Amino acid sequence: MTTRPSDSRxxxxxxxxxxxxxxxxxxxxxxxxxLSSFKPSYEVTAYPPTLVFQPTLExxxxxxxQTPFLRYTMNSLIVTVGSTLFGLLLGAxxxxxxxxxRITWPAVVTLMARMAPGTLxxxxxxxxxxxxxxxxxxxxxILTHAVITLPVVIWVLLxxxxxxxxxxxxxxxxxxxxxxxxFRRIALPLVSSGLAVSAILxxxxxxxxxxxxxxxxxxxxxxxxxxxxxxxGEGSTNWGGLMAAATIIALPPLILxxxxxxxxxxxxxxxxxxx
Amino acid sequence: xxxxxxxxxxxxxGGVTVIPDLNLRIEDEEFIVLVGPSGCGKSTxxxxxxxxxxxxxxxxxIGDTRVNDVPxxxxxxxxxxxxxxxxxxxxxxxxxxxxLEMRGMTPAETAPRVEDAARxxxxxxxxxxxxxxxxxxxxxRVAMGRAIVRDPKVFLFDEPLSNLDAKLRGQVRxxxxxxxxxxxxxxxxxxHDQVEAMTMADRIVVMKSGQIQQVxxxxxxxxxxxxxxVASFIGAPSMNFLPARxxxxxxxxxxxxxxxxxxxxxxxxxxxxxxxxxxxxxxxQIVPEGQGLSAVIDLVEPLGSDTLIHxxxxxxxxxxxxxxxIRPVAGxxxxxxxxxxxxxxxxxxxxxxxxxxxxxxT
Ligand SMILES: Nc1ncnc2c1ncn2[C@@H]1O[C@H](COP(=O)(O)OP(=O)(O)O)[C@@H](O)[C@H]1O
Ligand SMILES: [Mg+2]
Numbered sequence: 339m340t341t342r343p344s345d346s347r348x349x350x351x352x353x354x355x356x357x358x359x360x361x362x363x364x365x366x367x368x369x370x371x372x373l374s375s376f377k378p379s380y381e382v383t384a385y386p387p388t389l390v391f392q393p394t395l396e397x398x399x400x401x402x403x404q405t406p407f408l409r410y411t412m413n414s415l416i417v418t419v420g421s422t423l424f425g426l427l428l429g430a431x432x433x434x435x436x437x438x439x440r441i442t443w444p445a446v447v448t449l450m451a452r453m454a455p456g457t458l459x460x461x462x463x464x465x466x467x468x469x470x471x472x473x474x475x476x477x478x479x480i481l482t483h484a485v486i487t488l489p490v491v492i493w494v495l496l497x498x499x500x501x502x503x504x505x506x507x508x509x510x511x512x513x514x515x516x517x518x519x520x521f522r523r524i525a526l527p528l529v530s531s532g533l534a535v536s537a538i539l540x541x542x543x544x545x546x547x548x549x550x551x552x553x554x555x556x557x558x559x560x561x562x563x564x565x566x567x568x569x570x571g572e573g574s575t576n577w578g579g580l581m582a583a584a585t586i587i588a589l590p591p592l593i594l595x596x597x598x599x600x601x602x603x604x605x606x607x608x609x610x611x612x613x
Numbered sequence: 614x615x616x617x618x619x620x621x622x623x624x625x626x627g628g629v630t631v632i633p634d635l636n637l638r639i640e641d642e643e644f645i646v647l648v649g650p651s652g653c654g655k656s657t658x659x660x661x662x663x664x665x666x667x668x669x670x671x672x673x674x675i676g677d678t679r680v681n682d683v684p685x686x687x688x689x690x691x692x693x694x695x696x697x698x699x700x701x702x703x704x705x706x707x708x709x710x711x712x713l714e715m716r717g718m719t720p721a722e723t724a725p726r727v728e729d730a731a732r733x734x735x736x737x738x739x740x741x742x743x744x745x746x747x748x749x750x751x752x753x754r755v756a757m758g759r760a761i762v763r764d765p766k767v768f769l770f771d772e773p774l775s776n777l778d779a780k781l782r783g784q785v786r787x788x789x790x791x792x793x794x795x796x797x798x799x800x801x802x803x804x805h806d807q808v809e810a811m812t813m814a815d816r817i818v819v820m821k822s823g824q825i826q827q828v829x830x831x832x833x834x835x836x837x838x839x840x841x842x843v844a845s846f847i848g849a850p851s852m853n854f855l856p857a858r859x860x861x862x863x864x865x866x867x868x869x870x871x872x873x874x875x876x877x878x879x880x881x882x883x884x885x886x887x888x889x890x891x892x893x894x895x896x897x898q899i900v901p902e903g904q905g906l907s908a909v910i911d912l913v914e915p916l917g918s919d920t921l922i923h924x925x926x927x928x929x930x931x932x933x934x935x936x937x938x939i940r941p942v943a944g945x946x947x948x949x950x951x952x953x954x955x956x957x958x959x960x961x962x963x964x965x966x967x968x969x970x971x972x973x974x975t
Pocket of ligand 2: 655656657
């Protein structure tokens with residue numbers, strides 16, 4: 339690079355342009371959404387879209403008065419936090435064992451379950467929960483969302499566990515540790531940054547997971563994202579309300595994504611093990 | 614404190630037999646060094662002793678207890694790993710007390726033991742640091758400290774000095790030796806470095822391809838190597854080998870027809886036949902013309918305390934260690950012979966030493 343400074347400057351410039359372009363493409367719909375949520379209802383659908391307008395909280399007020407918005411938010415939090423914890427509780431030991439034994443096929447199976455289109459097992463899933471009379475329960479929703487969180491946790495953590503030098507596990511064995519203690523006292527603390535990353539990703543994916551919540555919840559347990567679907571009514575759609583709801587829905591993942599960045603970088607401190 | 618007994622021990626990895634059939638008894642409080650070239654199965658054997666690898670055949674006893682099926686966690690063995698394997702998220706103090714804690718000791722019980730071990734190893738100043746903040750030598754000490762606090766039945770070391778620089782290595786070598794005298798615990802030390810083996814061991818076990826070649830004190834292994842492999846592995850520079858033939862009471866070199874009296878040999882020679890003559894560099898001596906094997910100096914390596922000369926002798930290259938007072942120069946023609954009783958004869962076919970007394974070979 340240093341030998342051809344002019345070339346490298348040119349490449350740096352191109353890099354920047356591409357990054358900005360990508361940023362614009364990714365951010366435009368988001369910006370549109372956020373801006374629209376603050377527009378008075380008659381301007382939301384105006385074309386071409388207005389960029390200068392009198393911001394109003396009208397849409398947010400409507401949202402709050404016409405729907406049990408807080409309740410949906412609580413539902414979403416319960417299901418998302420529940421399924422994230424559930425995913426961590428099962429996924430962390432699973433990833434540890436897969437890394438330890440180098441048997442990864444069960445982890446692949448969980449990934450396949452994740453990659454298959456959800457509609458595929460929507461029906462059997464529904465019938466199953468119906469049989470046990472659990473439709474509309476938080477338990478059903480949390481278990482269902484674990485289909486999302488479990489593979490995320492396993493696949494994020496697997497390389498973190500793989501990164502721990504084997505001799506450290508062996509030293510612990512010689513020191514008198516049972517496998518469970520090695521997991522809890524040695525492996526888990528060493529992948530703490532991976533735990534944070536996987537928890538946040540699982541949270542985001544579960545939060546945004548839509549399909550099953552729509553089918554398996556009832557009016558009492560409906561999640562935020564499933565509820566927002568109600569704004570798309572027959573005939574008329576409340577675009578302003580929808581944008582306000584979408585903005586609020588997008589907020590937690592956005593905040594978490596910002597946090598993830600920091601962890602992703604500090605997650606690389608594992609390299610210090612070998613020193 | 615315990616002896617270790619291996620009977621017909623077999624270890625395989627998949628279809629590959631790494632240790633075909635091994636018999637060895639390590640006495641209580643003995644310092645044993647396993648030495649051999651890289652890949653000969655030293656680490657494997659150590660890991661078998663530790664319980665980190667399962668045994669595919671035979672028997673392993675620690676003390677009088679058969680431990681074939683006892684997991685590592687319950688063997689009461691301490692091991693110092695080549696990369697030290699310290700717990701990165703724990704302080705030095707926590708690293709050292711961890712094993713005690715796993716055995717159900719309270720902090721009040723572990724603290725004095727950690728203090729004692731830290732004092733013994735001089736690692737007091739960094740008890741509250743993480744391994745990351747330590748130098749290689751310091752980490753090595755902590756790894757030993759972690760082993761010592763446990764007061765285990767047996768210590769295992771897997772090339773613990775290989776990551777240290779030469780100066781530190783010499784120092785730590787002496788320290789481990791001193792430590793072993795103090796602790797009076799059975800120690801099994803693995804190395805590929807014959808100097809480490811010679812300087813530290815009560816007994817050396819020389820291995821090749823998963824098989825024991827010879828077991829003996831450093832002196833025995835050096836003075837009476839059972840075969841060409843042991844003879845060339847122990848000692849640096851390596852022993853010189855020259856093909857020769859026995860003719861009456863003299864030994865004629867295969868190339869050039871020069872002869873040496875058989876009386877110089879360490880053991881009785883057979884009546885006739887082809888042999889391999891083995892002479893260590895330090896056992897050559899320069900004699901007046903006509904009284905030894907004539908050689909031409911190729912290269913002179915002064916080491917200070919003595920000088921290595923590389924020569925062409927009867928079509929072979931040999932190395933001799935001579936006094937620096939001789940001031941040899943390259944190109945010089947000299948006459949070399951062996952110090953009486955120090956030359957060995959080997960069977961060129963079986964590679965074993967000729968005329969060795971029974972029971973030395975293993
Ligand atoms: N986990 C393993 N799987 C398969 N082969 C192995 C394994 N560990 C060691 N080996 C083989 O066993 C032989 C002995 O290895 P090792 O005991 O590490 O040798 P050393 O410590 O003497 O250098 C080598 O040929 C090595 O390739
Ligand atoms: Mg090794």
